[in-house]
Amino acid sequence: MHILAAGDHFVRPELIRAALSQELSRPGRKSPEFAELTLPWPHEPFGPVGAVAEASGTEDLLIDALSGASVCVTQLAPFTERVFAACPELRFVAVSRGGPVNVDLAAASRHGVAVSFAPGRNxxxxxxxxxxxxxxxxxxxxxxxxxxxxxxxxxxxxxxxxxxxxxxxxxxxxxxxxxxxxxxxxxxxxxxxxxxxxxxxxxxxxxxxxxxxxxxxxxxxxxxxxxxxxxxxxxxxxxxxxxxxxxxxxxxxxxxxxxxxxxxxxxxxxxxxxxxxxxxxxxxxxxxxxxxxxxxxxxxxxxxxTPHLAGATKQTAHRAAAITAAEVGRFVRGEPLAHPANPGVLVAGRT
Incomplete structure:
Protein backbone atom coordinates (compact mmCIF):
# COMPACT_ATOMS: atom_id res chain seq x y z
CA MET A 1 0.00 0.00 0.00
CA HIS A 2 1.22 3.47 -0.95
CA ILE A 3 0.04 6.35 1.27
CA LEU A 4 0.48 10.06 0.68
CA ALA A 5 0.74 12.22 3.81
CA ALA A 6 -0.30 15.57 2.33
CA GLY A 7 0.28 17.78 5.35
CA ASP A 8 0.93 21.47 5.80
CA HIS A 9 2.67 23.66 8.36
CA PHE A 10 0.06 22.86 11.03
CA VAL A 11 -0.91 19.22 10.60
CA ARG A 12 2.60 18.39 9.44
CA PRO A 13 3.43 15.39 7.26
CA GLU A 14 5.66 13.87 9.92
CA LEU A 15 2.76 13.95 12.42
CA ILE A 16 0.54 12.14 9.94
CA ARG A 17 3.24 9.61 9.13
CA ALA A 18 3.99 8.92 12.80
CA ALA A 19 0.30 8.37 13.58
CA LEU A 20 -0.10 6.10 10.55
CA SER A 21 2.99 4.08 11.41
CA GLN A 22 1.68 3.49 14.91
CA GLU A 23 -1.80 2.57 13.68
CA LEU A 24 -0.69 0.26 10.88
CA SER A 25 2.21 -1.53 12.55
CA ARG A 26 1.09 -5.14 12.94
CA PRO A 27 3.25 -8.26 13.30
CA GLY A 28 3.61 -10.00 9.99
CA ARG A 29 2.09 -7.16 7.97
CA LYS A 30 4.15 -5.42 5.35
CA SER A 31 4.69 -1.76 6.19
CA PRO A 32 3.08 0.70 3.79
CA GLU A 33 5.13 2.92 1.54
CA PHE A 34 4.87 6.61 2.41
CA ALA A 35 5.24 9.77 0.40
CA GLU A 36 5.05 13.23 1.92
CA LEU A 37 3.82 16.55 0.62
CA THR A 38 3.93 19.84 2.53
CA LEU A 39 1.26 22.31 1.45
CA PRO A 40 1.89 26.05 2.02
CA TRP A 41 -0.90 26.84 4.53
CA PRO A 42 -0.87 28.79 6.84
CA HIS A 43 2.07 30.69 5.37
CA GLU A 44 -0.15 31.19 2.35
CA PRO A 45 -3.93 31.59 2.86
CA PHE A 46 -6.20 28.76 1.84
CA GLY A 47 -8.95 29.47 -0.66
CA PRO A 48 -10.99 28.00 -3.50
CA VAL A 49 -9.22 25.61 -5.86
CA GLY A 50 -11.26 24.33 -8.75
CA ALA A 51 -14.72 23.61 -7.39
CA VAL A 52 -13.67 23.12 -3.73
CA ALA A 53 -13.26 25.64 -0.93
CA GLU A 54 -10.64 26.23 1.77
CA ALA A 55 -7.88 24.32 -0.02
CA SER A 56 -4.11 24.74 -0.10
CA GLY A 57 -1.77 23.98 -2.98
CA THR A 58 -2.68 23.24 -6.58
CA GLU A 59 -4.30 20.39 -8.45
CA ASP A 60 -1.10 19.74 -10.43
CA LEU A 61 1.02 19.58 -7.27
CA LEU A 62 -1.38 17.08 -5.70
CA ILE A 63 -1.69 14.94 -8.82
CA ASP A 64 2.08 14.59 -9.04
CA ALA A 65 2.38 13.70 -5.35
CA LEU A 66 -0.42 11.11 -5.58
CA SER A 67 1.36 9.02 -8.19
CA GLY A 68 0.83 5.39 -7.20
CA ALA A 69 -1.03 6.24 -3.97
CA SER A 70 -4.18 4.40 -2.97
CA VAL A 71 -4.66 6.38 0.27
CA CYS A 72 -4.15 10.05 1.13
CA VAL A 73 -4.33 11.73 4.52
CA THR A 74 -4.62 15.50 4.34
CA GLN A 75 -6.07 18.58 5.92
CA LEU A 76 -6.33 20.96 2.97
CA ALA A 77 -5.26 19.31 -0.30
CA PRO A 78 -7.68 20.18 -3.15
CA PHE A 79 -9.49 16.99 -4.15
CA THR A 80 -11.37 18.05 -7.26
CA GLU A 81 -12.93 16.15 -10.15
CA ARG A 82 -9.71 16.69 -12.10
CA VAL A 83 -7.60 15.19 -9.30
CA PHE A 84 -9.81 12.11 -8.94
CA ALA A 85 -9.86 11.56 -12.71
CA ALA A 86 -6.06 11.77 -12.88
CA CYS A 87 -5.49 9.35 -9.97
CA PRO A 88 -7.36 6.09 -10.72
CA GLU A 89 -5.45 4.11 -8.07
CA LEU A 90 -6.75 6.34 -5.27
CA ARG A 91 -9.34 4.62 -3.08
CA PHE A 92 -9.49 6.53 0.20
CA VAL A 93 -9.02 10.14 1.36
CA ALA A 94 -8.93 10.85 5.10
CA VAL A 95 -9.43 14.56 5.79
CA SER A 96 -8.09 15.70 9.16
CA ARG A 97 -10.61 18.46 9.76
CA GLY A 98 -14.16 18.83 11.02
CA GLY A 99 -15.68 19.00 7.54
CA PRO A 100 -14.20 17.90 4.18
CA VAL A 101 -14.95 21.14 2.32
CA ASN A 102 -11.75 20.75 0.31
CA VAL A 103 -13.12 17.56 -1.28
CA ASP A 104 -15.64 17.33 -4.10
CA LEU A 105 -17.65 14.54 -2.51
CA ALA A 106 -19.81 13.93 -5.57
CA ALA A 107 -16.69 13.47 -7.70
CA ALA A 108 -15.15 11.20 -5.06
CA SER A 109 -18.22 9.00 -5.10
CA ARG A 110 -18.30 8.85 -8.90
CA HIS A 111 -14.71 7.63 -8.88
CA GLY A 112 -15.30 5.12 -6.08
CA VAL A 113 -13.15 6.95 -3.52
CA ALA A 114 -14.25 6.79 0.12
CA VAL A 115 -13.79 9.98 2.14
CA SER A 116 -13.71 10.46 5.90
CA PHE A 117 -13.28 13.48 8.14
CA ALA A 118 -12.28 14.24 11.73
CA PRO A 119 -15.11 15.74 13.79
CA GLY A 120 -14.12 17.03 17.19
CA ARG A 121 -10.42 17.29 16.43
CA ASN A 122 -10.28 20.90 17.61
CA THR A 306 -8.14 37.41 16.01
CA PRO A 307 -7.08 35.73 12.74
CA HIS A 308 -9.06 32.44 12.80
CA LEU A 309 -6.98 30.94 15.60
CA ALA A 310 -9.54 29.03 17.68
CA GLY A 311 -8.24 25.60 16.72
CA ALA A 312 -4.57 26.51 16.61
CA THR A 313 -3.03 24.26 19.28
CA LYS A 314 -0.37 21.59 19.00
CA GLN A 315 -2.83 19.14 20.55
CA THR A 316 -5.31 19.79 17.74
CA ALA A 317 -2.68 18.86 15.15
CA HIS A 318 -1.86 15.63 16.97
CA ARG A 319 -5.55 14.74 17.40
CA ALA A 320 -6.18 15.40 13.72
CA ALA A 321 -3.40 13.03 12.73
CA ALA A 322 -4.55 10.37 15.18
CA ILE A 323 -8.22 10.48 14.12
CA THR A 324 -7.37 10.16 10.44
CA ALA A 325 -4.80 7.43 11.07
CA ALA A 326 -7.47 5.42 12.90
CA GLU A 327 -9.74 5.79 9.87
CA VAL A 328 -6.97 4.53 7.60
CA GLY A 329 -6.61 1.53 9.90
CA ARG A 330 -10.33 0.80 9.56
CA PHE A 331 -10.08 1.15 5.80
CA VAL A 332 -7.13 -1.23 5.60
CA ARG A 333 -8.95 -3.81 7.72
CA GLY A 334 -12.16 -3.47 5.71
CA GLU A 335 -14.09 -2.14 8.72
CA PRO A 336 -16.79 0.54 8.58
CA LEU A 337 -15.41 4.05 8.84
CA ALA A 338 -16.23 5.95 12.01
CA HIS A 339 -16.69 9.25 10.17
CA PRO A 340 -17.65 8.63 6.53
CA ALA A 341 -18.31 11.73 4.42
CA ASN A 342 -19.77 9.80 1.46
CA PRO A 343 -21.17 6.63 3.06
CA GLY A 344 -22.54 5.38 -0.25
CA VAL A 345 -19.00 4.33 -1.19
CA LEU A 346 -18.41 0.93 0.37
CA VAL A 347 -15.16 0.21 2.17
CA ALA A 348 -13.81 -3.17 1.21
CA GLY A 349 -10.83 -4.88 2.81
CA ARG A 350 -7.61 -3.37 1.46
CA THR A 351 -5.06 -5.51 3.27
Whole structure:
Protein backbone atom coordinates (compact mmCIF):
# COMPACT_ATOMS: atom_id res chain seq x y z
CA MET A 1 0.00 0.00 0.00
CA HIS A 2 1.22 3.47 -0.95
CA ILE A 3 0.04 6.35 1.27
CA LEU A 4 0.48 10.06 0.68
CA ALA A 5 0.74 12.22 3.81
CA ALA A 6 -0.30 15.57 2.33
CA GLY A 7 0.28 17.78 5.35
CA ASP A 8 0.93 21.47 5.80
CA HIS A 9 2.67 23.66 8.36
CA PHE A 10 0.06 22.86 11.03
CA VAL A 11 -0.91 19.22 10.60
CA ARG A 12 2.60 18.39 9.44
CA PRO A 13 3.43 15.39 7.26
CA GLU A 14 5.66 13.87 9.92
CA LEU A 15 2.76 13.95 12.42
CA ILE A 16 0.54 12.14 9.94
CA ARG A 17 3.24 9.61 9.13
CA ALA A 18 3.99 8.92 12.80
CA ALA A 19 0.30 8.37 13.58
CA LEU A 20 -0.10 6.10 10.55
CA SER A 21 2.99 4.08 11.41
CA GLN A 22 1.68 3.49 14.91
CA GLU A 23 -1.80 2.57 13.68
CA LEU A 24 -0.69 0.26 10.88
CA SER A 25 2.21 -1.53 12.55
CA ARG A 26 1.09 -5.14 12.94
CA PRO A 27 3.25 -8.26 13.30
CA GLY A 28 3.61 -10.00 9.99
CA ARG A 29 2.09 -7.16 7.97
CA LYS A 30 4.15 -5.42 5.35
CA SER A 31 4.69 -1.76 6.19
CA PRO A 32 3.08 0.70 3.79
CA GLU A 33 5.13 2.92 1.54
CA PHE A 34 4.87 6.61 2.41
CA ALA A 35 5.24 9.77 0.40
CA GLU A 36 5.05 13.23 1.92
CA LEU A 37 3.82 16.55 0.62
CA THR A 38 3.93 19.84 2.53
CA LEU A 39 1.26 22.31 1.45
CA PRO A 40 1.89 26.05 2.02
CA TRP A 41 -0.90 26.84 4.53
CA PRO A 42 -0.87 28.79 6.84
CA HIS A 43 2.07 30.69 5.37
CA GLU A 44 -0.15 31.19 2.35
CA PRO A 45 -3.93 31.59 2.86
CA PHE A 46 -6.20 28.76 1.84
CA GLY A 47 -8.95 29.47 -0.66
CA PRO A 48 -10.99 28.00 -3.50
CA VAL A 49 -9.22 25.61 -5.86
CA GLY A 50 -11.26 24.33 -8.75
CA ALA A 51 -14.72 23.61 -7.39
CA VAL A 52 -13.67 23.12 -3.73
CA ALA A 53 -13.26 25.64 -0.93
CA GLU A 54 -10.64 26.23 1.77
CA ALA A 55 -7.88 24.32 -0.02
CA SER A 56 -4.11 24.74 -0.10
CA GLY A 57 -1.77 23.98 -2.98
CA THR A 58 -2.68 23.24 -6.58
CA GLU A 59 -4.30 20.39 -8.45
CA ASP A 60 -1.10 19.74 -10.43
CA LEU A 61 1.02 19.58 -7.27
CA LEU A 62 -1.38 17.08 -5.70
CA ILE A 63 -1.69 14.94 -8.82
CA ASP A 64 2.08 14.59 -9.04
CA ALA A 65 2.38 13.70 -5.35
CA LEU A 66 -0.42 11.11 -5.58
CA SER A 67 1.36 9.02 -8.19
CA GLY A 68 0.83 5.39 -7.20
CA ALA A 69 -1.03 6.24 -3.97
CA SER A 70 -4.18 4.40 -2.97
CA VAL A 71 -4.66 6.38 0.27
CA CYS A 72 -4.15 10.05 1.13
CA VAL A 73 -4.33 11.73 4.52
CA THR A 74 -4.62 15.50 4.34
CA GLN A 75 -6.07 18.58 5.92
CA LEU A 76 -6.33 20.96 2.97
CA ALA A 77 -5.26 19.31 -0.30
CA PRO A 78 -7.68 20.18 -3.15
CA PHE A 79 -9.49 16.99 -4.15
CA THR A 80 -11.37 18.05 -7.26
CA GLU A 81 -12.93 16.15 -10.15
CA ARG A 82 -9.71 16.69 -12.10
CA VAL A 83 -7.60 15.19 -9.30
CA PHE A 84 -9.81 12.11 -8.94
CA ALA A 85 -9.86 11.56 -12.71
CA ALA A 86 -6.06 11.77 -12.88
CA CYS A 87 -5.49 9.35 -9.97
CA PRO A 88 -7.36 6.09 -10.72
CA GLU A 89 -5.45 4.11 -8.07
CA LEU A 90 -6.75 6.34 -5.27
CA ARG A 91 -9.34 4.62 -3.08
CA PHE A 92 -9.49 6.53 0.20
CA VAL A 93 -9.02 10.14 1.36
CA ALA A 94 -8.93 10.85 5.10
CA VAL A 95 -9.43 14.56 5.79
CA SER A 96 -8.09 15.70 9.16
CA ARG A 97 -10.61 18.46 9.76
CA GLY A 98 -14.16 18.83 11.02
CA GLY A 99 -15.68 19.00 7.54
CA PRO A 100 -14.20 17.90 4.18
CA VAL A 101 -14.95 21.14 2.32
CA ASN A 102 -11.75 20.75 0.31
CA VAL A 103 -13.12 17.56 -1.28
CA ASP A 104 -15.64 17.33 -4.10
CA LEU A 105 -17.65 14.54 -2.51
CA ALA A 106 -19.81 13.93 -5.57
CA ALA A 107 -16.69 13.47 -7.70
CA ALA A 108 -15.15 11.20 -5.06
CA SER A 109 -18.22 9.00 -5.10
CA ARG A 110 -18.30 8.85 -8.90
CA HIS A 111 -14.71 7.63 -8.88
CA GLY A 112 -15.30 5.12 -6.08
CA VAL A 113 -13.15 6.95 -3.52
CA ALA A 114 -14.25 6.79 0.12
CA VAL A 115 -13.79 9.98 2.14
CA SER A 116 -13.71 10.46 5.90
CA PHE A 117 -13.28 13.48 8.14
CA ALA A 118 -12.28 14.24 11.73
CA PRO A 119 -15.11 15.74 13.79
CA GLY A 120 -14.12 17.03 17.19
CA ARG A 121 -10.42 17.29 16.43
CA ASN A 122 -10.28 20.90 17.61
CA UNK A 123 -13.18 20.87 20.07
CA UNK A 124 -11.14 21.48 23.27
CA UNK A 125 -9.03 24.17 21.60
CA UNK A 126 -11.97 25.96 20.01
CA UNK A 127 -13.99 25.83 23.21
CA UNK A 128 -11.16 27.29 25.28
CA UNK A 129 -10.64 30.03 22.72
CA UNK A 130 -14.34 30.93 22.65
CA UNK A 131 -14.38 31.30 26.42
CA UNK A 132 -11.23 33.41 26.16
CA UNK A 133 -12.98 35.75 23.71
CA UNK A 134 -15.97 36.00 26.03
CA UNK A 135 -13.71 36.98 28.93
CA UNK A 136 -11.71 39.41 26.80
CA UNK A 137 -14.91 41.15 25.70
CA UNK A 138 -16.81 41.20 28.98
CA UNK A 139 -13.80 42.33 31.07
CA UNK A 140 -12.32 44.80 28.53
CA UNK A 141 -9.04 42.87 28.51
CA UNK A 142 -8.12 43.58 24.89
CA UNK A 143 -9.02 47.28 25.14
CA UNK A 144 -7.00 47.77 28.31
CA UNK A 145 -4.03 45.90 26.87
CA UNK A 146 -3.97 47.95 23.65
CA UNK A 147 -4.28 51.25 25.51
CA UNK A 148 -1.58 50.42 28.06
CA UNK A 149 0.85 49.45 25.29
CA UNK A 150 0.39 52.89 23.72
CA UNK A 151 1.05 54.56 27.07
CA UNK A 152 -2.50 55.15 28.31
CA UNK A 153 -3.34 54.01 31.85
CA UNK A 154 -7.09 53.29 31.74
CA UNK A 155 -7.95 53.88 35.37
CA UNK A 156 -11.29 55.16 34.10
CA UNK A 157 -12.29 51.58 33.36
CA UNK A 158 -13.00 51.31 37.08
CA UNK A 159 -15.77 53.90 36.67
CA UNK A 160 -19.17 52.25 37.03
CA UNK A 161 -20.34 53.09 33.51
CA UNK A 162 -17.14 51.64 32.03
CA UNK A 163 -16.92 48.55 34.21
CA UNK A 164 -17.03 45.06 32.81
CA UNK A 165 -19.52 42.34 33.64
CA UNK A 166 -19.08 39.00 35.36
CA UNK A 167 -20.02 35.60 34.00
CA UNK A 168 -21.15 34.62 37.48
CA UNK A 169 -24.94 35.05 37.39
CA UNK A 170 -24.99 36.09 33.72
CA UNK A 171 -27.27 34.52 31.11
CA UNK A 172 -25.12 33.23 28.26
CA UNK A 173 -26.64 31.90 25.04
CA UNK A 174 -24.91 29.29 22.90
CA UNK A 175 -26.10 28.99 19.30
CA UNK A 176 -25.22 25.40 18.46
CA UNK A 177 -24.60 22.57 20.90
CA UNK A 178 -22.19 20.18 19.28
CA UNK A 179 -18.84 19.02 20.63
CA UNK A 180 -17.51 22.56 21.03
CA UNK A 181 -20.69 24.04 22.45
CA UNK A 182 -20.94 21.33 25.10
CA UNK A 183 -17.42 22.04 26.38
CA UNK A 184 -18.10 25.79 26.41
CA UNK A 185 -21.27 25.17 28.41
CA UNK A 186 -19.40 23.16 31.05
CA UNK A 187 -16.85 25.93 31.51
CA UNK A 188 -19.50 28.66 31.69
CA UNK A 189 -21.50 26.69 34.23
CA UNK A 190 -18.35 26.43 36.35
CA UNK A 191 -18.14 30.23 36.27
CA UNK A 192 -21.68 30.37 37.64
CA UNK A 193 -23.40 31.44 34.42
CA UNK A 194 -26.87 30.35 33.42
CA UNK A 195 -26.54 28.76 29.97
CA UNK A 196 -29.21 28.78 27.28
CA UNK A 197 -28.85 26.67 24.12
CA UNK A 198 -30.51 27.01 20.72
CA UNK A 199 -29.97 23.99 18.49
CA UNK A 200 -32.73 22.20 16.54
CA UNK A 201 -30.76 18.95 16.68
CA UNK A 202 -30.03 18.97 20.41
CA UNK A 203 -31.57 16.25 22.59
CA UNK A 204 -33.77 17.89 25.27
CA UNK A 205 -33.05 15.06 27.71
CA UNK A 206 -29.29 15.47 27.23
CA UNK A 207 -29.34 19.25 27.55
CA UNK A 208 -31.38 19.03 30.73
CA UNK A 209 -28.92 16.52 32.15
CA UNK A 210 -26.07 18.90 31.25
CA UNK A 211 -27.69 21.68 33.24
CA UNK A 212 -28.44 23.95 30.26
CA UNK A 213 -31.81 25.24 29.05
CA UNK A 214 -32.87 24.44 25.47
CA UNK A 215 -34.82 27.32 23.92
CA UNK A 216 -35.77 28.73 20.53
CA UNK A 217 -33.19 31.03 18.95
CA UNK A 218 -35.22 34.23 19.20
CA UNK A 219 -35.90 33.59 22.88
CA UNK A 220 -32.19 32.95 23.49
CA UNK A 221 -31.26 36.25 21.86
CA UNK A 222 -33.81 38.23 23.89
CA UNK A 223 -32.63 36.76 27.19
CA UNK A 224 -28.82 36.55 26.83
CA UNK A 225 -26.33 39.22 27.83
CA UNK A 226 -23.61 37.20 26.07
CA UNK A 227 -24.12 35.14 22.89
CA UNK A 228 -21.50 32.78 21.43
CA UNK A 229 -21.93 31.06 18.05
CA UNK A 230 -21.07 27.37 17.65
CA UNK A 231 -23.28 26.21 14.76
CA UNK A 232 -22.11 24.62 11.53
CA UNK A 233 -22.42 26.72 8.39
CA UNK A 234 -25.09 25.45 5.99
CA UNK A 235 -27.43 27.18 3.59
CA UNK A 236 -29.98 27.23 6.41
CA UNK A 237 -27.58 28.82 8.91
CA UNK A 238 -25.97 31.40 6.60
CA UNK A 239 -26.63 34.82 8.17
CA UNK A 240 -28.50 33.07 10.96
CA UNK A 241 -27.97 36.22 12.99
CA UNK A 242 -29.23 38.88 10.61
CA UNK A 243 -30.30 42.46 11.33
CA UNK A 244 -33.66 41.39 12.73
CA UNK A 245 -32.21 38.86 15.12
CA UNK A 246 -29.34 41.11 16.17
CA UNK A 247 -31.99 43.64 17.09
CA UNK A 248 -33.44 41.18 19.62
CA UNK A 249 -30.33 41.27 21.82
CA UNK A 250 -30.53 43.23 25.08
CA UNK A 251 -28.90 46.65 25.09
CA UNK A 252 -25.14 46.27 25.65
CA UNK A 253 -25.00 42.54 24.90
CA UNK A 254 -21.71 40.90 23.93
CA UNK A 255 -21.53 38.82 20.75
CA UNK A 256 -18.79 36.24 20.07
CA UNK A 257 -18.22 34.31 16.85
CA UNK A 258 -15.41 31.77 16.63
CA UNK A 259 -17.35 29.28 14.47
CA UNK A 260 -17.93 30.45 10.88
CA UNK A 261 -17.96 34.01 9.59
CA UNK A 262 -21.08 33.69 7.48
CA UNK A 263 -23.24 32.67 10.42
CA UNK A 264 -23.35 36.38 11.13
CA UNK A 265 -24.48 39.28 8.97
CA UNK A 266 -21.67 41.78 9.54
CA UNK A 267 -23.42 44.73 7.88
CA UNK A 268 -25.40 45.96 10.93
CA UNK A 269 -22.52 45.54 13.40
CA UNK A 270 -20.73 48.93 13.12
CA UNK A 271 -23.87 50.93 13.84
CA UNK A 272 -24.99 48.58 16.61
CA UNK A 273 -21.61 49.04 18.28
CA UNK A 274 -21.50 52.83 17.87
CA UNK A 275 -25.00 53.19 19.28
CA UNK A 276 -24.20 50.97 22.26
CA UNK A 277 -26.90 48.46 21.30
CA UNK A 278 -24.03 45.98 21.20
CA UNK A 279 -21.59 46.32 24.06
CA UNK A 280 -18.79 44.42 22.30
CA UNK A 281 -18.14 42.01 19.47
CA UNK A 282 -15.34 39.42 19.52
CA UNK A 283 -14.58 37.72 16.21
CA UNK A 284 -12.18 34.98 15.18
CA UNK A 285 -13.91 34.32 11.83
CA UNK A 286 -15.13 36.66 9.11
CA UNK A 287 -17.28 36.79 6.00
CA UNK A 288 -14.10 37.59 4.04
CA UNK A 289 -10.77 36.24 5.33
CA UNK A 290 -8.64 38.21 5.82
CA UNK A 291 -10.90 41.27 6.12
CA UNK A 292 -10.20 43.95 3.50
CA UNK A 293 -8.39 47.20 4.22
CA UNK A 294 -11.66 49.15 4.18
CA UNK A 295 -13.43 46.72 6.54
CA UNK A 296 -16.08 48.78 8.38
CA UNK A 297 -15.36 47.16 11.75
CA UNK A 298 -11.75 48.35 11.80
CA UNK A 299 -12.74 51.69 13.34
CA UNK A 300 -15.85 50.56 15.22
CA UNK A 301 -15.65 50.65 19.03
CA UNK A 302 -15.32 47.59 21.29
CA UNK A 303 -14.28 45.11 18.61
CA UNK A 304 -11.88 42.26 19.41
CA UNK A 305 -10.38 40.45 16.43
CA THR A 306 -8.14 37.41 16.01
CA PRO A 307 -7.08 35.73 12.74
CA HIS A 308 -9.06 32.44 12.80
CA LEU A 309 -6.98 30.94 15.60
CA ALA A 310 -9.54 29.03 17.68
CA GLY A 311 -8.24 25.60 16.72
CA ALA A 312 -4.57 26.51 16.61
CA THR A 313 -3.03 24.26 19.28
CA LYS A 314 -0.37 21.59 19.00
CA GLN A 315 -2.83 19.14 20.55
CA THR A 316 -5.31 19.79 17.74
CA ALA A 317 -2.68 18.86 15.15
CA HIS A 318 -1.86 15.63 16.97
CA ARG A 319 -5.55 14.74 17.40
CA ALA A 320 -6.18 15.40 13.72
CA ALA A 321 -3.40 13.03 12.73
CA ALA A 322 -4.55 10.37 15.18
CA ILE A 323 -8.22 10.48 14.12
CA THR A 324 -7.37 10.16 10.44
CA ALA A 325 -4.80 7.43 11.07
CA ALA A 326 -7.47 5.42 12.90
CA GLU A 327 -9.74 5.79 9.87
CA VAL A 328 -6.97 4.53 7.60
CA GLY A 329 -6.61 1.53 9.90
CA ARG A 330 -10.33 0.80 9.56
CA PHE A 331 -10.08 1.15 5.80
CA VAL A 332 -7.13 -1.23 5.60
CA ARG A 333 -8.95 -3.81 7.72
CA GLY A 334 -12.16 -3.47 5.71
CA GLU A 335 -14.09 -2.14 8.72
CA PRO A 336 -16.79 0.54 8.58
CA LEU A 337 -15.41 4.05 8.84
CA ALA A 338 -16.23 5.95 12.01
CA HIS A 339 -16.69 9.25 10.17
CA PRO A 340 -17.65 8.63 6.53
CA ALA A 341 -18.31 11.73 4.42
CA ASN A 342 -19.77 9.80 1.46
CA PRO A 343 -21.17 6.63 3.06
CA GLY A 344 -22.54 5.38 -0.25
CA VAL A 345 -19.00 4.33 -1.19
CA LEU A 346 -18.41 0.93 0.37
CA VAL A 347 -15.16 0.21 2.17
CA ALA A 348 -13.81 -3.17 1.21
CA GLY A 349 -10.83 -4.88 2.81
CA ARG A 350 -7.61 -3.37 1.46
CA THR A 351 -5.06 -5.51 3.27
Missing amino acids: APAAAEFAVGLVLAATRRIATADADLKRGVWRGDLYAYEEGGTELNGAVVGLVGYGAIGRIVARVLLAFGARVLVADPYADPTATAADGVELVELDALLRRSSVVSLHARLTEETRHLLDARRLGLLPHGAVLVNSARGDLLDHTPLPELLRSGRLGAVALDVYDVEPPPADWPLRDAPNVIT
